[in-house]
Amino acid sequence: MGNNDRDPLLDQRTAFILLLGVLAAAGAGALTVLGGQPLAGGVLAGGGAFTAAVYFFHKIIR
Template identity: 50%
Template sequence: MSSPAPTPNPTTQLPSEPDPLFTQRTAIILLGGAFIGLVVGALTFLGGGSAAGAVLAGLAGAGASVMGLHKLIG
């Protein structure tokens, strides 16, 4: 006589996929901040500012815009 086939245990679950490193919201906010920072830096440089001043203005613009987009995109 053969034994009956084992029934699957409903409490056993397959391993799920790991969560993504960034959510879609985070990616949009960071990409928007990078874009705004690039625009601010380029306009500063084209307006007669030095390269170092343009980099600092771009970084400040990116940081401020990331904080603003974080509050805005909820």
């Protein structure tokens, strides 16, 4: 309780990269389910898209 630091948990770059990863995952999962696959397939596609997007944006955003 004595620690009154106001430092953010994540810096702006990290938060932005994770946001883009979540958006890519939601898009891939939604398109997978709308394409006729079961929900579990959409979740797996979203997880793969999240991983790939975070890696990709981590490499290109400086």
